[in-house]
Amino acid sequence: MSVLLLKSDAVLPAGGHWALSRALLSKRKPKSLHQHDFYELIWVQNGKLRHHLEDRHEDLLEGSLLFVQPQHIHALQGRGEEAMAVSVSFSADLIASLLSRHPELNGRFFWANAPRPIRVLRDSRQMADLNRAAMLMERQSASSLAAEAFLLPLLSSLMAEQVPLPSEAPDWLMRACNAAKEPAIFRDGAAGFVRVTGRAHAHVSRTARHFLGQSPSEYINEIRMQHAARMLTGSGDSLAEIAADCGIPNLSHFHRLFLSYHKMTPAQFRRQFQTNAIQPA
Template sequence: MFSIDSYLQPHESFHFARKLLDAKPPRFAHYHDYYELFIVEKGAVNHWANGRDERLEAGTIACIRPADVHHVSAAADTGAQIINVMFRTDTADHLVRRYGADLENHFFWSTEPQPATYTLSGPRFERGVNLSLDLQTTRRSLARIERYLLAIMTGVVDLSEQSDPTLPGWLIQACAQARLPEVFREGAAGFVMAAGRGHEHVCRKTKEHLGVTPSAYINQIRMEYAAHMLRSEDITVSGVAELIGMENLSHFYRTFKNHYGITPRAYRHQHQKSPF
Protein backbone atom coordinates (compact mmCIF):
# COMPACT_ATOMS: atom_id res chain seq x y z
CA MET A 1 0.00 0.00 0.00
CA PHE A 2 1.25 3.49 -0.87
CA SER A 3 1.09 6.05 1.94
CA ILE A 4 0.46 9.79 1.59
CA ASP A 5 3.10 10.42 4.26
CA SER A 6 5.72 9.17 1.82
CA TYR A 7 4.96 12.17 -0.39
CA LEU A 8 3.99 14.96 2.00
CA GLN A 9 5.54 16.85 4.87
CA PRO A 10 3.28 17.18 7.94
CA HIS A 11 2.36 20.77 7.01
CA GLU A 12 1.50 19.88 3.39
CA SER A 13 -2.00 18.95 2.19
CA PHE A 14 -1.42 17.70 -1.36
CA HIS A 15 1.14 16.38 -3.81
CA PHE A 16 1.39 17.51 -7.45
CA ALA A 17 3.19 15.83 -10.34
CA ARG A 18 3.23 16.32 -14.10
CA LYS A 19 4.90 13.44 -15.86
CA LEU A 20 5.41 11.40 -18.99
CA LEU A 21 4.37 7.78 -18.56
CA ASP A 22 6.18 4.65 -19.68
CA ALA A 23 4.31 2.36 -22.05
CA LYS A 24 5.45 -0.65 -20.01
CA PRO A 25 2.88 -1.36 -17.29
CA PRO A 26 4.12 -1.41 -13.68
CA ARG A 27 4.91 -4.85 -12.28
CA PHE A 28 2.25 -4.55 -9.60
CA ALA A 29 -1.06 -2.78 -9.16
CA HIS A 30 -1.41 -0.77 -5.97
CA TYR A 31 -3.85 0.88 -3.62
CA HIS A 32 -3.22 3.68 -1.15
CA ASP A 33 -4.38 5.59 1.91
CA TYR A 34 -5.19 8.79 0.01
CA TYR A 35 -7.35 10.10 -2.82
CA GLU A 36 -5.90 10.73 -6.26
CA LEU A 37 -7.00 12.70 -9.30
CA PHE A 38 -5.26 12.49 -12.63
CA ILE A 39 -5.87 14.26 -15.92
CA VAL A 40 -4.69 12.78 -19.20
CA GLU A 41 -3.06 15.90 -20.64
CA LYS A 42 -1.60 14.40 -23.83
CA GLY A 43 -1.92 11.09 -25.66
CA ALA A 44 -3.80 8.24 -24.02
CA VAL A 45 -3.30 5.87 -21.09
CA ASN A 46 -4.14 2.27 -20.32
CA HIS A 47 -5.75 2.32 -16.89
CA TRP A 48 -6.20 -1.01 -15.11
CA ALA A 49 -8.50 -0.64 -12.11
CA ASN A 50 -10.25 -3.24 -9.97
CA GLY A 51 -9.82 -5.98 -12.55
CA ARG A 52 -10.79 -3.98 -15.61
CA ASP A 53 -8.55 -2.43 -18.28
CA GLU A 54 -9.70 0.80 -19.94
CA ARG A 55 -8.14 3.21 -22.42
CA LEU A 56 -8.49 6.85 -21.37
CA GLU A 57 -7.92 9.54 -23.99
CA ALA A 58 -6.59 13.08 -23.53
CA GLY A 59 -9.15 15.17 -21.69
CA THR A 60 -10.15 12.44 -19.24
CA ILE A 61 -10.24 13.09 -15.50
CA ALA A 62 -10.06 10.01 -13.26
CA CYS A 63 -11.03 10.10 -9.57
CA ILE A 64 -9.24 7.33 -7.65
CA ARG A 65 -10.44 6.21 -4.22
CA PRO A 66 -8.16 4.72 -1.53
CA ALA A 67 -9.55 1.19 -1.99
CA ASP A 68 -9.21 1.18 -5.79
CA VAL A 69 -6.48 -1.24 -6.91
CA HIS A 70 -4.97 0.17 -10.09
CA HIS A 71 -2.02 0.98 -12.27
CA VAL A 72 -1.60 3.27 -15.27
CA SER A 73 0.72 3.27 -18.28
CA ALA A 74 1.01 5.13 -21.58
CA ALA A 75 -0.76 3.76 -24.65
CA ALA A 76 1.94 2.40 -26.94
CA ASP A 77 0.60 4.18 -30.03
CA THR A 78 0.36 7.68 -28.54
CA GLY A 79 2.48 7.97 -25.42
CA ALA A 80 1.00 9.94 -22.53
CA GLN A 81 1.53 12.87 -20.23
CA ILE A 82 -0.61 13.17 -17.11
CA ILE A 83 -1.17 15.61 -14.29
CA ASN A 84 -1.49 13.85 -10.94
CA VAL A 85 -2.82 15.32 -7.68
CA MET A 86 -2.92 13.36 -4.40
CA PHE A 87 -4.55 14.53 -1.17
CA ARG A 88 -5.44 13.30 2.30
CA THR A 89 -8.65 11.41 3.13
CA ASP A 90 -9.73 13.96 5.74
CA THR A 91 -9.85 16.61 3.00
CA ALA A 92 -12.27 14.49 0.99
CA ASP A 93 -14.30 13.66 4.10
CA HIS A 94 -14.72 17.35 4.89
CA LEU A 95 -15.82 18.23 1.36
CA VAL A 96 -18.48 15.54 1.15
CA ARG A 97 -19.82 16.43 4.61
CA ARG A 98 -20.17 20.07 3.65
CA TYR A 99 -21.21 19.71 0.00
CA GLY A 100 -22.77 16.26 -0.01
CA ALA A 101 -25.86 17.34 -1.93
CA ASP A 102 -23.66 18.22 -4.91
CA LEU A 103 -20.94 15.60 -4.58
CA GLU A 104 -22.49 12.38 -3.30
CA ASN A 105 -22.40 9.49 -5.78
CA HIS A 106 -20.07 11.46 -8.04
CA PHE A 107 -16.30 11.93 -8.31
CA PHE A 108 -14.47 10.31 -5.36
CA TRP A 109 -17.74 9.23 -3.74
CA SER A 110 -19.10 7.16 -6.62
CA THR A 111 -20.54 3.84 -5.49
CA GLU A 112 -19.74 2.16 -8.82
CA PRO A 113 -17.11 -0.62 -8.90
CA GLN A 114 -14.88 1.40 -11.25
CA PRO A 115 -13.38 4.81 -10.46
CA ALA A 116 -15.42 7.72 -11.80
CA THR A 117 -14.10 9.28 -15.01
CA TYR A 118 -15.22 12.44 -16.81
CA THR A 119 -14.35 13.61 -20.31
CA LEU A 120 -13.45 17.24 -20.98
CA SER A 121 -12.98 18.98 -24.31
CA GLY A 122 -12.27 22.45 -25.67
CA PRO A 123 -12.27 25.29 -23.14
CA ARG A 124 -13.21 23.02 -20.22
CA PHE A 125 -10.15 20.87 -20.87
CA GLU A 126 -8.01 24.00 -21.09
CA ARG A 127 -9.42 25.28 -17.83
CA GLY A 128 -8.89 21.96 -16.05
CA VAL A 129 -5.25 21.89 -17.14
CA ASN A 130 -4.69 25.54 -16.23
CA LEU A 131 -6.18 25.12 -12.76
CA SER A 132 -4.05 22.05 -12.20
CA LEU A 133 -0.84 23.69 -13.36
CA ASP A 134 -1.43 26.51 -10.89
CA LEU A 135 -0.74 23.92 -8.16
CA GLN A 136 2.88 23.62 -9.30
CA THR A 137 3.99 26.83 -7.67
CA THR A 138 1.41 27.45 -4.95
CA ARG A 139 1.82 26.66 -1.26
CA ARG A 140 0.65 23.11 -0.52
CA SER A 141 -2.04 24.33 1.85
CA LEU A 142 -5.41 22.88 2.82
CA ALA A 143 -7.23 25.96 1.53
CA ARG A 144 -5.52 25.62 -1.86
CA ILE A 145 -6.38 21.96 -2.42
CA GLU A 146 -9.99 22.45 -1.29
CA ARG A 147 -10.37 25.41 -3.62
CA TYR A 148 -8.88 23.40 -6.48
CA LEU A 149 -11.08 20.35 -5.96
CA LEU A 150 -14.25 22.42 -5.72
CA ALA A 151 -13.30 24.30 -8.89
CA ILE A 152 -12.78 21.03 -10.75
CA MET A 153 -15.93 19.37 -9.44
CA THR A 154 -18.32 22.32 -9.70
CA GLY A 155 -16.81 24.48 -12.44
CA VAL A 156 -14.81 22.33 -14.84
CA VAL A 157 -16.74 19.07 -14.93
CA ASP A 158 -20.30 19.76 -16.01
CA LEU A 159 -22.47 17.01 -14.58
CA SER A 160 -25.31 18.14 -16.83
CA GLU A 161 -23.28 16.76 -19.72
CA GLN A 162 -22.96 13.37 -18.05
CA SER A 163 -25.72 10.76 -18.07
CA ASP A 164 -28.29 12.12 -15.58
CA PRO A 165 -31.65 10.41 -16.12
CA THR A 166 -33.56 13.18 -14.34
CA LEU A 167 -32.63 15.88 -16.86
CA PRO A 168 -35.29 16.75 -19.45
CA GLY A 169 -34.16 15.94 -22.97
CA TRP A 170 -34.69 19.52 -24.13
CA LEU A 171 -32.39 20.80 -21.34
CA ILE A 172 -29.63 18.36 -22.27
CA GLN A 173 -29.95 19.55 -25.87
CA ALA A 174 -29.88 23.20 -24.82
CA CYS A 175 -26.71 22.62 -22.77
CA ALA A 176 -25.03 21.00 -25.76
CA GLN A 177 -26.16 23.75 -28.14
CA ALA A 178 -25.00 26.41 -25.67
CA ARG A 179 -21.38 25.50 -26.43
CA LEU A 180 -21.76 26.69 -30.02
CA PRO A 181 -20.48 30.26 -30.54
CA GLU A 182 -23.58 31.20 -32.53
CA VAL A 183 -25.67 30.29 -29.46
CA PHE A 184 -23.65 31.65 -26.54
CA ARG A 185 -23.03 34.95 -28.36
CA GLU A 186 -26.76 35.62 -27.93
CA GLY A 187 -26.55 35.22 -24.16
CA ALA A 188 -29.46 33.80 -22.15
CA ALA A 189 -31.78 34.44 -25.10
CA GLY A 190 -29.71 32.03 -27.18
CA PHE A 191 -30.03 29.36 -24.48
CA VAL A 192 -33.80 29.82 -24.26
CA MET A 193 -34.09 29.63 -28.05
CA ALA A 194 -32.02 26.43 -28.11
CA ALA A 195 -34.27 24.95 -25.41
CA GLY A 196 -37.40 25.58 -27.46
CA ARG A 197 -39.50 26.31 -24.37
CA GLY A 198 -40.94 29.41 -22.75
CA HIS A 199 -38.53 31.78 -21.01
CA GLU A 200 -39.96 31.35 -17.50
CA HIS A 201 -40.13 27.56 -17.81
CA VAL A 202 -36.52 27.38 -19.03
CA CYS A 203 -35.32 29.62 -16.20
CA ARG A 204 -37.15 27.59 -13.58
CA LYS A 205 -36.00 24.18 -14.83
CA THR A 206 -32.41 25.31 -15.42
CA LYS A 207 -32.21 26.59 -11.86
CA GLU A 208 -33.83 23.40 -10.55
CA HIS A 209 -31.57 20.96 -12.39
CA LEU A 210 -28.31 22.87 -12.87
CA GLY A 211 -28.42 25.18 -9.86
CA VAL A 212 -27.85 28.32 -11.95
CA THR A 213 -29.81 30.67 -14.18
CA PRO A 214 -29.51 30.48 -17.99
CA SER A 215 -27.58 33.76 -17.90
CA ALA A 216 -25.04 32.39 -15.39
CA TYR A 217 -24.71 29.14 -17.35
CA ILE A 218 -24.06 30.97 -20.61
CA ASN A 219 -21.61 33.38 -18.99
CA GLN A 220 -19.61 30.44 -17.64
CA ILE A 221 -19.30 29.08 -21.18
CA ARG A 222 -18.44 32.51 -22.54
CA MET A 223 -15.66 32.95 -19.97
CA GLU A 224 -14.23 29.49 -20.68
CA TYR A 225 -14.17 30.27 -24.39
CA ALA A 226 -12.62 33.68 -23.71
CA ALA A 227 -9.92 32.12 -21.52
CA HIS A 228 -9.15 29.59 -24.25
CA MET A 229 -8.81 32.35 -26.85
CA LEU A 230 -6.63 34.50 -24.59
CA ARG A 231 -4.33 31.59 -23.90
CA SER A 232 -3.99 30.17 -27.38
CA GLU A 233 -4.81 32.84 -29.99
CA ASP A 234 -3.21 36.15 -30.98
CA ILE A 235 -6.31 38.32 -30.75
CA THR A 236 -6.96 41.53 -28.84
CA VAL A 237 -8.94 41.52 -25.60
CA SER A 238 -11.64 43.63 -27.24
CA GLY A 239 -11.71 41.14 -30.11
CA VAL A 240 -12.26 38.28 -27.67
CA ALA A 241 -15.11 40.19 -26.01
CA GLU A 242 -16.72 40.71 -29.40
CA LEU A 243 -16.34 37.03 -30.30
CA ILE A 244 -18.31 35.93 -27.24
CA GLY A 245 -21.05 38.52 -27.72
CA MET A 246 -20.07 41.04 -25.03
CA GLU A 247 -19.90 44.40 -26.74
CA ASN A 248 -19.48 46.27 -23.45
CA LEU A 249 -15.77 45.87 -22.70
CA SER A 250 -16.13 46.98 -19.07
CA HIS A 251 -18.78 44.32 -18.52
CA PHE A 252 -16.49 41.70 -20.08
CA TYR A 253 -13.59 42.70 -17.82
CA ARG A 254 -15.81 42.60 -14.74
CA THR A 255 -17.37 39.23 -15.59
CA PHE A 256 -14.02 37.66 -16.48
CA LYS A 257 -12.44 38.85 -13.24
CA ASN A 258 -15.37 37.46 -11.25
CA HIS A 259 -14.72 34.04 -12.80
CA TYR A 260 -10.91 33.91 -12.79
CA GLY A 261 -9.87 36.43 -10.15
CA ILE A 262 -7.71 38.42 -12.57
CA THR A 263 -8.27 40.64 -15.61
CA PRO A 264 -8.21 39.23 -19.16
CA ARG A 265 -4.86 40.93 -19.84
CA ALA A 266 -3.32 39.48 -16.67
CA TYR A 267 -4.71 36.05 -17.53
CA ARG A 268 -3.14 36.19 -20.99
CA HIS A 269 0.21 37.27 -19.56
CA GLN A 270 0.15 34.49 -16.96
CA HIS A 271 -0.96 31.63 -19.18
CA GLN A 272 1.09 32.38 -22.27
CA LYS A 273 4.22 31.80 -20.22
CA SER A 274 5.86 28.38 -20.48
CA PRO A 275 4.79 26.23 -17.51
CA PHE A 276 8.25 24.66 -17.30
Protein backbone atom coordinates (compact mmCIF):
# COMPACT_ATOMS: atom_id res chain seq x y z
CA MET A 1 0.00 0.00 0.00
CA SER A 2 1.39 3.41 -0.94
CA VAL A 3 2.17 6.09 1.67
CA LEU A 4 1.18 9.75 1.38
CA LEU A 5 2.98 12.58 3.21
CA LEU A 6 0.84 15.34 4.68
CA LYS A 7 2.60 18.64 5.31
CA SER A 8 1.83 20.97 8.19
CA ASP A 9 1.50 24.02 5.92
CA ALA A 10 -1.47 22.31 4.23
CA VAL A 11 -3.18 21.42 7.54
CA LEU A 12 -2.27 24.09 10.10
CA PRO A 13 -3.35 27.73 9.62
CA ALA A 14 -0.59 30.20 8.75
CA GLY A 15 1.31 31.00 11.94
CA GLY A 16 -0.94 28.67 13.93
CA HIS A 17 -0.01 25.78 16.20
CA TRP A 18 -3.05 23.53 15.94
CA ALA A 19 -6.08 22.58 13.85
CA LEU A 20 -9.15 20.57 14.83
CA SER A 21 -11.42 18.60 12.53
CA ARG A 22 -14.26 16.09 12.81
CA ALA A 23 -15.18 13.54 10.17
CA LEU A 24 -17.62 10.72 9.49
CA LEU A 25 -15.37 8.01 8.12
CA SER A 26 -16.06 6.01 4.98
CA LYS A 27 -16.45 2.26 5.33
CA ARG A 28 -14.26 1.73 2.25
CA LYS A 29 -10.83 0.30 2.92
CA PRO A 30 -8.24 3.08 2.40
CA LYS A 31 -6.22 2.87 -0.80
CA SER A 32 -3.11 4.28 0.89
CA LEU A 33 -1.55 4.91 4.26
CA HIS A 34 -0.21 8.31 5.28
CA GLN A 35 2.23 10.04 7.61
CA HIS A 36 2.86 13.72 8.34
CA ASP A 37 5.41 16.21 9.63
CA PHE A 38 3.19 17.26 12.55
CA TYR A 39 1.70 15.50 15.58
CA GLU A 40 -1.91 14.37 15.78
CA LEU A 41 -4.28 13.40 18.59
CA ILE A 42 -7.21 11.32 17.33
CA TRP A 43 -10.16 9.98 19.29
CA VAL A 44 -13.18 7.87 18.39
CA GLN A 45 -16.19 10.08 18.99
CA ASN A 46 -18.83 7.62 17.84
CA GLY A 47 -19.05 4.07 16.52
CA LYS A 48 -16.15 1.83 15.65
CA LEU A 49 -13.06 2.48 13.53
CA ARG A 50 -10.43 0.27 11.96
CA HIS A 51 -6.91 1.57 12.36
CA HIS A 52 -4.62 0.38 9.56
CA LEU A 53 -0.87 0.16 10.17
CA GLU A 54 1.95 -1.07 7.96
CA ASP A 55 1.98 -4.56 9.47
CA ARG A 56 -1.46 -4.97 11.07
CA HIS A 57 -4.82 -3.42 11.79
CA GLU A 58 -6.76 -2.90 15.03
CA ASP A 59 -10.37 -2.01 15.76
CA LEU A 60 -10.98 1.04 17.93
CA LEU A 61 -14.14 1.67 19.95
CA GLU A 62 -15.58 4.87 21.38
CA GLY A 63 -13.19 6.35 23.91
CA SER A 64 -10.01 5.25 22.16
CA LEU A 65 -7.33 7.95 21.83
CA LEU A 66 -4.29 7.78 19.57
CA PHE A 67 -1.12 9.83 19.96
CA VAL A 68 0.31 9.90 16.45
CA GLN A 69 3.91 10.97 15.83
CA PRO A 70 5.39 12.13 12.50
CA GLN A 71 7.15 8.81 11.85
CA HIS A 72 3.97 6.77 12.29
CA ILE A 73 2.32 5.44 9.14
CA HIS A 74 -1.37 4.66 9.33
CA ALA A 75 -4.92 5.16 8.00
CA LEU A 76 -8.46 5.07 9.39
CA GLN A 77 -11.58 3.32 8.15
CA GLY A 78 -15.16 3.43 9.43
CA ARG A 79 -16.73 0.21 10.66
CA GLY A 80 -20.49 0.49 10.60
CA GLU A 81 -22.73 3.53 10.45
CA GLU A 82 -21.95 6.93 11.95
CA ALA A 83 -18.30 6.18 12.64
CA MET A 84 -16.87 9.55 13.66
CA ALA A 85 -13.33 10.57 14.58
CA VAL A 86 -11.99 13.85 15.95
CA SER A 87 -8.48 14.92 15.04
CA VAL A 88 -6.34 17.69 16.54
CA SER A 89 -3.09 18.39 14.71
CA PHE A 90 -0.23 20.10 16.56
CA SER A 91 2.91 21.75 15.22
CA ALA A 92 6.22 20.02 15.87
CA ASP A 93 7.52 23.20 17.54
CA LEU A 94 4.70 23.15 20.09
CA ILE A 95 5.30 19.51 21.02
CA ALA A 96 9.06 20.08 21.35
CA SER A 97 8.43 23.11 23.57
CA LEU A 98 6.17 21.12 25.90
CA LEU A 99 8.86 18.48 26.43
CA SER A 100 11.54 21.09 27.12
CA ARG A 101 9.39 22.55 29.93
CA HIS A 102 7.91 19.28 31.20
CA PRO A 103 10.65 16.63 31.03
CA GLU A 104 8.42 14.13 32.87
CA LEU A 105 6.62 13.69 29.54
CA ASN A 106 9.70 12.07 28.03
CA GLY A 107 8.92 8.53 26.90
CA ARG A 108 5.15 9.06 27.09
CA PHE A 109 2.40 9.75 24.54
CA PHE A 110 3.74 12.03 21.76
CA TRP A 111 7.23 11.61 23.20
CA ALA A 112 7.32 7.80 23.37
CA ASN A 113 9.85 5.82 21.38
CA ALA A 114 7.10 3.72 19.83
CA PRO A 115 6.82 2.12 16.37
CA ARG A 116 3.06 2.81 16.26
CA PRO A 117 0.71 5.35 17.86
CA ILE A 118 0.28 5.14 21.62
CA ARG A 119 -3.33 4.19 22.41
CA VAL A 120 -5.21 5.03 25.60
CA LEU A 121 -8.82 4.59 26.64
CA ARG A 122 -11.27 7.04 28.25
CA ASP A 123 -14.62 6.28 29.84
CA SER A 124 -17.84 8.18 29.07
CA ARG A 125 -17.25 10.82 31.76
CA GLN A 126 -13.68 11.42 30.62
CA MET A 127 -14.82 11.63 27.00
CA ALA A 128 -17.39 14.25 27.97
CA ASP A 129 -14.61 16.29 29.60
CA LEU A 130 -12.41 15.89 26.53
CA ASN A 131 -15.16 17.04 24.19
CA ARG A 132 -15.96 20.06 26.34
CA ALA A 133 -12.29 21.02 26.27
CA ALA A 134 -12.22 20.61 22.48
CA MET A 135 -15.28 22.86 22.09
CA LEU A 136 -13.65 25.56 24.23
CA MET A 137 -10.49 25.24 22.17
CA GLU A 138 -12.39 25.72 18.90
CA ARG A 139 -13.58 29.14 20.05
CA GLN A 140 -10.01 30.41 20.33
CA SER A 141 -7.26 31.28 17.90
CA ALA A 142 -4.76 28.62 16.85
CA SER A 143 -2.28 29.87 19.45
CA SER A 144 0.16 27.85 21.52
CA LEU A 145 -1.65 29.03 24.68
CA ALA A 146 -4.97 27.53 23.51
CA ALA A 147 -3.20 24.30 22.53
CA GLU A 148 -1.52 23.98 25.92
CA ALA A 149 -4.73 24.80 27.79
CA PHE A 150 -6.26 21.81 26.00
CA LEU A 151 -3.33 19.39 26.13
CA LEU A 152 -1.83 19.85 29.58
CA PRO A 153 -4.93 18.88 31.63
CA LEU A 154 -5.36 15.80 29.45
CA LEU A 155 -1.71 14.79 29.75
CA SER A 156 -1.66 15.45 33.48
CA SER A 157 -4.75 13.29 33.96
CA LEU A 158 -3.30 10.48 31.86
CA MET A 159 0.04 10.62 33.71
CA ALA A 160 -1.78 10.28 37.02
CA GLU A 161 -3.81 7.26 35.99
CA GLN A 162 -1.89 5.51 33.25
CA VAL A 163 -0.73 1.96 33.78
CA PRO A 164 2.30 1.13 31.60
CA LEU A 165 0.97 -1.73 29.49
CA PRO A 166 2.43 -3.08 26.25
CA SER A 167 0.47 -2.36 23.08
CA GLU A 168 -0.59 -6.01 22.77
CA ALA A 169 -2.40 -5.93 26.12
CA PRO A 170 -6.16 -6.40 25.64
CA ASP A 171 -8.44 -3.36 25.85
CA TRP A 172 -10.47 -4.91 28.66
CA LEU A 173 -7.39 -5.10 30.88
CA MET A 174 -6.53 -1.47 30.14
CA ARG A 175 -10.09 -0.42 31.01
CA ALA A 176 -10.03 -2.44 34.23
CA CYS A 177 -6.72 -0.88 35.30
CA ASN A 178 -8.14 2.60 34.76
CA ALA A 179 -11.39 1.72 36.53
CA ALA A 180 -9.49 0.25 39.48
CA LYS A 181 -8.45 3.77 40.55
CA GLU A 182 -12.08 4.43 41.52
CA PRO A 183 -13.00 3.76 45.18
CA ALA A 184 -16.20 1.99 44.13
CA ILE A 185 -13.99 -0.61 42.39
CA PHE A 186 -10.96 -1.00 44.67
CA ARG A 187 -13.13 -1.24 47.79
CA ASP A 188 -14.42 -4.54 46.40
CA GLY A 189 -10.89 -5.89 46.01
CA ALA A 190 -10.01 -8.38 43.28
CA ALA A 191 -13.70 -9.11 42.79
CA GLY A 192 -14.28 -5.50 41.74
CA PHE A 193 -11.38 -5.64 39.27
CA VAL A 194 -12.63 -8.89 37.75
CA ARG A 195 -16.20 -7.60 37.57
CA VAL A 196 -15.13 -4.65 35.43
CA THR A 197 -13.48 -6.95 32.88
CA GLY A 198 -16.56 -9.11 32.29
CA ARG A 199 -14.25 -12.13 32.06
CA ALA A 200 -13.76 -15.25 34.14
CA HIS A 201 -11.58 -14.81 37.23
CA ALA A 202 -9.03 -17.42 36.15
CA HIS A 203 -8.59 -15.78 32.74
CA VAL A 204 -8.24 -12.33 34.30
CA SER A 205 -5.64 -13.64 36.77
CA ARG A 206 -3.53 -15.24 34.02
CA THR A 207 -3.70 -12.12 31.85
CA ALA A 208 -2.92 -9.78 34.75
CA ARG A 209 0.12 -11.82 35.75
CA HIS A 210 1.34 -11.82 32.14
CA PHE A 211 0.97 -8.08 31.49
CA LEU A 212 1.12 -6.55 35.00
CA GLY A 213 3.36 -9.05 36.78
CA GLN A 214 0.75 -9.12 39.56
CA SER A 215 -2.43 -10.92 40.47
CA PRO A 216 -5.64 -8.84 40.53
CA SER A 217 -5.52 -8.94 44.34
CA GLU A 218 -1.93 -7.66 44.45
CA TYR A 219 -2.72 -4.94 41.93
CA ILE A 220 -5.80 -3.75 43.85
CA ASN A 221 -4.02 -3.84 47.21
CA GLU A 222 -1.29 -1.57 45.85
CA ILE A 223 -3.94 0.96 44.81
CA ARG A 224 -5.62 0.63 48.22
CA MET A 225 -2.33 1.34 50.02
CA GLN A 226 -1.67 4.39 47.83
CA HIS A 227 -5.14 5.64 48.74
CA ALA A 228 -4.50 4.95 52.43
CA ALA A 229 -1.25 6.93 52.31
CA ARG A 230 -3.05 9.94 50.84
CA MET A 231 -5.78 9.71 53.48
CA LEU A 232 -3.26 9.46 56.33
CA THR A 233 -1.46 12.64 55.31
CA GLY A 234 -4.43 14.57 53.93
CA SER A 235 -7.17 13.92 56.48
CA GLY A 236 -7.77 13.53 60.18
CA ASP A 237 -9.75 10.30 59.75
CA SER A 238 -9.03 7.49 62.18
CA LEU A 239 -7.14 4.38 61.04
CA ALA A 240 -10.34 2.36 61.26
CA GLU A 241 -12.15 4.87 59.02
CA ILE A 242 -9.30 4.86 56.50
CA ALA A 243 -9.14 1.05 56.47
CA ALA A 244 -12.88 0.85 55.85
CA ASP A 245 -12.59 3.46 53.09
CA CYS A 246 -10.03 1.20 51.40
CA GLY A 247 -12.45 -1.71 51.59
CA ILE A 248 -10.49 -3.48 54.36
CA PRO A 249 -12.64 -3.53 57.51
CA ASN A 250 -10.21 -5.86 59.31
CA LEU A 251 -7.79 -3.41 60.96
CA SER A 252 -5.10 -6.05 61.57
CA HIS A 253 -5.11 -7.00 57.89
CA PHE A 254 -4.93 -3.31 56.95
CA HIS A 255 -1.89 -2.83 59.22
CA ARG A 256 -0.10 -5.84 57.69
CA LEU A 257 -0.75 -4.67 54.13
CA PHE A 258 0.30 -1.10 54.86
CA LEU A 259 3.51 -2.23 56.56
CA SER A 260 4.29 -4.51 53.61
CA TYR A 261 3.89 -1.72 51.03
CA HIS A 262 5.26 1.30 52.93
CA LYS A 263 7.77 -0.35 55.32
CA MET A 264 6.25 1.46 58.30
CA THR A 265 3.01 1.32 60.21
CA PRO A 266 0.12 3.66 59.35
CA ALA A 267 0.69 5.62 62.58
CA GLN A 268 4.41 6.04 61.83
CA PHE A 269 3.59 7.13 58.27
CA ARG A 270 1.14 9.77 59.50
CA ARG A 271 3.59 11.16 62.08
CA GLN A 272 6.37 11.38 59.51
CA PHE A 273 4.51 12.84 56.53
CA GLN A 274 1.44 14.71 57.74
CA THR A 275 1.99 18.47 57.74
CA ASN A 276 -0.67 21.13 58.18
CA ALA A 277 0.18 23.63 55.45
CA ILE A 278 -2.94 25.68 56.10
CA GLN A 279 -2.39 26.29 59.82
CA PRO A 280 1.18 25.18 60.50
CA ALA A 281 2.17 24.80 64.12
